[in-house]
Amino acid sequence: MKNLLSTIAIVGVILLSSGSVFGQAQKYLNFGLFYASIEFPVSNLITVAPQISTDYDFNKFIIAAKGNFYLDDVFGVTEDWDTYAGVNLGWRLESNNDGFNWGIHIGGRWFWDDKWGVNAEFGGGSGVIGGVGITMKM
Secondary structure: OHHHHHHHHHHHHHHHHOOOOOOOOOOEEEEEOOEEEEEEEOOOOEEEEEEEEEOOOOOEEEEEEEEEEEOHHHHOOOOOEEEEEEEEEEEEEEOOOOEEEEEEEEEEEEEOOOOEEEEEEEEEEOOOOOEEEEEEEO
């Protein structure tokens, strides 16, 4: 766990020190079959969000706070795309195994118009992470 936190901190410092002129962090509503979140921008590169999610057989539920760091400039994507990496912390509700939840993830979105897009997010940790769904710009 100590190595994971050290790695996340080092990557965060590198990304934050790289600077940015163009960032797409804004308010988004994300939802799919097994998750929902609403992102709030705290800068042009960072959003924070409450999120709820479950696994495919509805045996595990996660209530979490997550943060995303947008990598649009790093990858040189156009305005109709978003790319990001992030972390989440929360609480896992599971029969006989409730407890602290943590995770890391990467994701992306593609907007087919000014308001709607599709998203995909994948990651790992102690709970349910990721999915494929719809994003609405708010």
